[in-house]
Each structure stands twice: as C-alpha cells, then as structure tokens.
Amino acid sequence: MLALLESSTKQESPGVFKAGNPSKSLANWQGRKAEIADLKQWLNNPNIPLIGIEGIGGTGKSMLAAYIYENVEIGNFRKRFWADVSYGAVFSDVATQVLQDFGFRVPNQETELVPALVKCLQSGEYLLIIDNLESLLKTNGFWGSQFYEEFFTTWVECGGKSKVIVTTRERPELPKRWEWLPLSGLKIEDGIKLLTVLGIQGNLEEFVKLVDGYPLLLQFVADLLKAEYPQDSNLNRLESLGLGNLQQLLTDKKVVGVHRRENVAMVLVLDASWQRLSDFQKSLLQNISVYRGIVNSQAAVAVLPDTAKKKMTTKLFGNDHPTRDIKEELRNLVKRSFLSEKLIDDCRWFEFQPVVLEYVRYKAGNQTAAHQKAINYYRSIAKQSGWQTKDDIKEYLEIFYHFYQLEDYDSAFDAIHHCNDFLTLRGYYANQVELYGQLVSKWAEIGDRQNRKYSDSLNSLGDAYRSLGQYQTVIEYSQRSLKISREIGYALGESNSLTILGLAYQFLGEYERAIE
Structure with missing residues (x-):
C-alpha cells in the first residue's frame, strides 16, 4: 500500500502540493453545482472538521471528491493528500505517508501515529481525502480497525485548521460534529450533457430519467454503444444489445419495489455488456478479479488458465502465431468501462470500479484455481532476504490474503x-x-x-x-x-x-x- 501511495506524489499546481493516488479522470465532468456549493460552505466552516460523501456504488462519490481535490480554487488548502483505503490500507501506512509528504516527523512508535497525524492536521490548512471508507467498517457501521476509529473519533472531537473528506457507502459510528452529503444521480440536464459529450444520440432525456441519472450506468451504456456501433451510437440500438426490456423492468413495481432502480439497471447493463465480451476477455476479467488493488499485465498473465494463455501473443522459432496481446486486451476492457487505467512510473496499471468488481466476482463463482495461481505468482517474485x-515483504502479505480467501488459515499463518x-x-x-x-x-x-x-x-x-x-x-x-x-x-x-x-x-x- 505504501508503494501505491508513494507512486504518484506530485506537485501539480503552483503553491499547492498534492500527494497520494487519486485515480479518477475528470475529463467528462458534468454538473454537481448544488453539491459543490454545499461542500464549499462546509469546507469554509471552522466548526466542521469532517465531511462525508455517501451513496451507493457508482453514484460518483469518488469523482466528486476528486473534483474538490484537483480544484485549487476550492478552499485554502496548500497541501492535499488522497488515500484510497478500498484494498486494506493499514492506518499506519496511511498516517506515515501523510506525515512524510506533509513534511512532519514520523514517530518511532505506532502508538504515537494517531496524535501525530491529528497534530499535523491541526498545524495548517490541509485537505485529507479518504476514499472508500466503507472498506474499513464491519456491519452496522462499526469499525474494523481500532486505529482508524481512534483517529476519526479524536479528529471529530478536536478538529483543527484542516478538513477531512471521506467517501463511503455507509456511515460509521462517530460523534456528531460532521456533515453528510447524500449523493444521488445527476440532474436530468447534466445527464443529457454527459451522454452528449460521450457521443450518444437518441432520446437522451427519457433515458436519463429512466436510470435516475446514475453516472456509472450512463458511462457504461455509452461505452457499450460506442464499442458496438461506433458510427451510430444511438440509444435506439439498446434493443439489439439485449436491453430492449430496460424500460419495462425499471417501471415494473414488482421489480423496483424490491430493489433499487439504479441497482436493477446497473445489473441489466452489465449483463448486456458482459455478453458482448469475447470468451478470452471474460476469462481475463474473472481471473484478475482475485487480486486486490491495481494489477499490471504480468500479474494478469499469471492468473490466466493455461487454455487462455495459449491465445496470447507469442513468438516461437521466429514465427508469428495468431494471438492476443494481454495489455491490449486490458486496454480494450478500459474502453468498455470494466477497468480503469493509470500510469505509474511508466508502467500501465489496471483496476476495477468497486461495483464492477462485485459483479465480475459474482460471475466468476468459485475462484480457488485463480487464488492458487496468484499465490504462485507472488511466491515467484517475493524478495527472499x-x-x-x-x-519488501508486500508479496507475503498478498500470499496471506489469498490463503485467507481460500480458508486455508494454516498456510495464511505460515505466510505472515x-x-x-x-x-x-x-x-x-x-x-x-x-x-x-x-x-x-x-x-x-x-x-x-x-x-x-x-x-x-x-x-x-x-x-x-x-x-x-x-x-x-x-x-x-x-x-x-x-x-x-x-x-x-x-x-x-x-x-x-x-x-x-x-x-x-x-x-x-x-x-x-x-x-x-
């Protein structure tokens, strides 16, 4: 996790230091004026130390937080840090990196990290964004980590010059001194603008209303149409893609009375997009979904079944063979919104949106073989001494994770x-x-x-x-x-x-x- 947090520390804007690793692109940003106005008001209020952006997966919580992080005109925050905790980031890792990047001494004892981070945030006007906070919670909003709980409780009670923003699907148990921004879909006019920017034609208003302006769903539908009908990306084409019953299902009280409209629509669109993938692409997604965090092409190859590996690009005795290039396939999946892509130290890395990851893991079913391949991969690259x-020991921590997922707790113990x-x-x-x-x-x-x-x-x-x-x-x-x-x-x-x-x-x- 430390390597990921360190990888993109940067100075992007004059006088503003930005660190951490936000992975959201704001290229097609639309709307959210009311939400931004609320956030600005709270960020300027000295009595509000903590702000939460809450919503179901795919509503754009991380995008909105990224907009605040990137926009130097919002708040007088000269130093900003982004921490994605969705893949088991330990508090000591996050706190250590924030202290180092903000120029503060890291205490020798871990027990001193919470007061050190609080003191750091109290000493200046800084912005700390913690993305995917729900990953740190157990059921009913209870904390899974005493260190995160201690930090947030202390920060809410004491506060300071800085602000902490969290994005989450569920609210944690905390004292009351903070503000919540419940996030829903885009306004109709903003959803129309997004589809227009993405090159989609048809009755845009009707469709945005139908899916409640759900941003991830709009993006998925647009990418599906552009991939299948690049010359005529019209919403009328949805029927030929297996989504002809979308209107009927999303207006059926028996369906939306049991499930959220956005969730029903998302599954339908994911199903339609999934059906358009090749068998190789499906296998690739299902197998790399065993990893937690970002993966590169080397890691992707390592978990592929032998039958899928034979379809990849190879050179044998100087002769070309009909194949697929793994990196190109990963980038094709980015175009279809199944993956997102980032460049770290001139290497391309790929990761899932949380909603998509849940879907792909569901489609994969039993992942025992893929977990074992991941273990073998990490063993092959682990540093021995x-x-x-x-x-230096990150591979052993991943080996622990995969054995734990396999319920082989004895082997997980051996790894750690x-x-x-x-x-x-x-x-x-x-x-x-x-x-x-x-x-x-x-x-x-x-x-x-x-x-x-x-x-x-x-x-x-x-x-x-x-x-x-x-x-x-x-x-x-x-x-x-x-x-x-x-x-x-x-x-x-x-x-x-x-x-x-x-x-x-x-x-x-x-x-x-x-x-x-």
Missing part, C-alpha cells in the same frame, strides 16, 4: 509468520494486530482448539498489543493461548504464553504475578 521496508520477526523489529505492530486478529477470529469461530497455530497466533497477537502498550488486552489473549496450549500439551506455546504474560504484568507493576 534483505528486507528494509514493508514494501515467515516475516513476523521483521514486522516486530521494524515496529509494524498494527499490521500484526490486523493479520493475526483475522486468524484468531476465524479459528475461534470454527472452534479449532487443537491447532497449535491458533495458540501461536494468540501469542503473536498478544505480543503485538504488548508493543502497543495495551497490557490488559495482552493478558486476555495470552491467557487464551495458555489455556489452549495446556489442553493440547503444546509445551512451546505454554512457555511463550507465560513469557508474554510475565512481561505484561511487569509493565503493569504487578511484579508478584509476573514472577508467578
């Missing part, structure tokens, strides 16, 4: 335990809490008390909390590990549990219990 930064000493020595305790916490939760859920790795994970989790100074939590996890180790006769696990417990009691000043 000489680790200096967390970026391989670099556990490095994480400890370098002070990446928040990462250890997140990773071992996932394993502990799953093993507790399935009741796998005979597993030594369950005991080891409890100890590793407790030790990470010890480094964070949360000694009561250390005692809780180490006692659980001790009980399991004694039940299964795991002497090493018992010894480790007692050691960690002793250290925790020592730090609490309970020396007699520490000796025991």
Whole structure:
C-alpha cells in the first residue's frame, strides 16, 4: 500500500502540493453545482472538521471528491493528500505517508501515529481525502480497525485548521460534529450533457430519467454503444444489445419495489455488456478479479488458465502465431468501462470500479484455481532476504490474503509468520494486530482448539498489543493461548504464553504475578 501511495506524489499546481493516488479522470465532468456549493460552505466552516460523501456504488462519490481535490480554487488548502483505503490500507501506512509528504516527523512508535497525524492536521490548512471508507467498517457501521476509529473519533472531537473528506457507502459510528452529503444521480440536464459529450444520440432525456441519472450506468451504456456501433451510437440500438426490456423492468413495481432502480439497471447493463465480451476477455476479467488493488499485465498473465494463455501473443522459432496481446486486451476492457487505467512510473496499471468488481466476482463463482495461481505468482517474485521496508515483504502479505480467501488459515499463518520477526523489529505492530486478529477470529469461530497455530497466533497477537502498550488486552489473549496450549500439551506455546504474560504484568507493576 505504501508503494501505491508513494507512486504518484506530485506537485501539480503552483503553491499547492498534492500527494497520494487519486485515480479518477475528470475529463467528462458534468454538473454537481448544488453539491459543490454545499461542500464549499462546509469546507469554509471552522466548526466542521469532517465531511462525508455517501451513496451507493457508482453514484460518483469518488469523482466528486476528486473534483474538490484537483480544484485549487476550492478552499485554502496548500497541501492535499488522497488515500484510497478500498484494498486494506493499514492506518499506519496511511498516517506515515501523510506525515512524510506533509513534511512532519514520523514517530518511532505506532502508538504515537494517531496524535501525530491529528497534530499535523491541526498545524495548517490541509485537505485529507479518504476514499472508500466503507472498506474499513464491519456491519452496522462499526469499525474494523481500532486505529482508524481512534483517529476519526479524536479528529471529530478536536478538529483543527484542516478538513477531512471521506467517501463511503455507509456511515460509521462517530460523534456528531460532521456533515453528510447524500449523493444521488445527476440532474436530468447534466445527464443529457454527459451522454452528449460521450457521443450518444437518441432520446437522451427519457433515458436519463429512466436510470435516475446514475453516472456509472450512463458511462457504461455509452461505452457499450460506442464499442458496438461506433458510427451510430444511438440509444435506439439498446434493443439489439439485449436491453430492449430496460424500460419495462425499471417501471415494473414488482421489480423496483424490491430493489433499487439504479441497482436493477446497473445489473441489466452489465449483463448486456458482459455478453458482448469475447470468451478470452471474460476469462481475463474473472481471473484478475482475485487480486486486490491495481494489477499490471504480468500479474494478469499469471492468473490466466493455461487454455487462455495459449491465445496470447507469442513468438516461437521466429514465427508469428495468431494471438492476443494481454495489455491490449486490458486496454480494450478500459474502453468498455470494466477497468480503469493509470500510469505509474511508466508502467500501465489496471483496476476495477468497486461495483464492477462485485459483479465480475459474482460471475466468476468459485475462484480457488485463480487464488492458487496468484499465490504462485507472488511466491515467484517475493524478495527472499534483505528486507528494509514493508514494501519488501508486500508479496507475503498478498500470499496471506489469498490463503485467507481460500480458508486455508494454516498456510495464511505460515505466510505472515515467515516475516513476523521483521514486522516486530521494524515496529509494524498494527499490521500484526490486523493479520493475526483475522486468524484468531476465524479459528475461534470454527472452534479449532487443537491447532497449535491458533495458540501461536494468540501469542503473536498478544505480543503485538504488548508493543502497543495495551497490557490488559495482552493478558486476555495470552491467557487464551495458555489455556489452549495446556489442553493440547503444546509445551512451546505454554512457555511463550507465560513469557508474554510475565512481561505484561511487569509493565503493569504487578511484579508478584509476573514472577508467578
């Protein structure tokens, strides 16, 4: 994640420093005047430290936030940072990069990152945008990360000169001192302008009304028409693309009474677009959807089935063979809005819109084979030694993720335990809490008390909390590990549990219990 955040740090405008990695293009921007006016008013209000842009997937939340980020005339923010947290960005990574890019000292202890970031934001007029906040939440708006929760709670309560904007599908549990902007579709006239700019003809007003001005859907329909009928991209062509019943379905009370109109329309359009793809393109999308975050052509090739790989461009004994070039296919999928594209260090990277990713993963079904291929790919490029930064072990973190998705928790443990000493020595305790916490939760859920790795994970989790100074939590996890180790006769696990417990009691000043 750090590598991604660092990759596009830039100085784009005179006197305004922009960092992070927004991936939204504003090339066809239309409308949102009322929403921008509300945001401007809140950004100028010193009593509003936090602003949330809320809406279902594809309404343009990130686009609106990107407009604010890119427009230097909005607010007096001389430094701006964009953090996309949709793919498991750990708080310590985000906070560290913000502090570094804004020119502040990064504390040695992770426990000091929250107050350091708050103090940074209080010291000047900065803008911090956190995109896809819902990825950090569990059900009912509860936080999945104590560090993000601590930061947002502290920031809302204390505030400062800076502003924080979040985009999200759902609201988190937080104190009341912030403003919400519920985002819906474009106004009819703005939706018409967007379709016109995209080169679409026909009864534009009727269609925009039908789909409630849903921006992603308008873009998808436009790209579908242009790909199939470049010389006559007219809405009348939708019937020949399998969307002739769109009007009927979206006005059927039995359908829209159960599901949101925008969701029904999006699925219908995605289905129609999917049917126009080649088998190779479908296979490509389904298999790269196992990755989290951006992928390049090398990573895409790695997860393709062998049958699909044979259709790619090859040179054998000096003879050309009928093939497809993987990068060209990825770019074709960008044209159809299934993927977006960005250039990082002269390399092309591709990623899904969240709504599209959900759809493609649904179409893919069981992805066991693709996850295993992703594991093999990361193993082939993983750095074996000489680790200096967390970026050096990023492949092991991805291996952990894919084993976890396969519900192979023993192998996921092995992947992270391989670099556990490095994480400890370098002070990446928040990462250890997140990773071992996932394993502990799953093993507790399935009741796998005979597993030594369950005991080891409890100890590793407790030790990470010890480094964070949360000694009561250390005692809780180490006692659980001790009980399991004694039940299964795991002497090493018992010894480790007692050691960690002793250290925790020592730090609490309970020396007699520490000796025991």
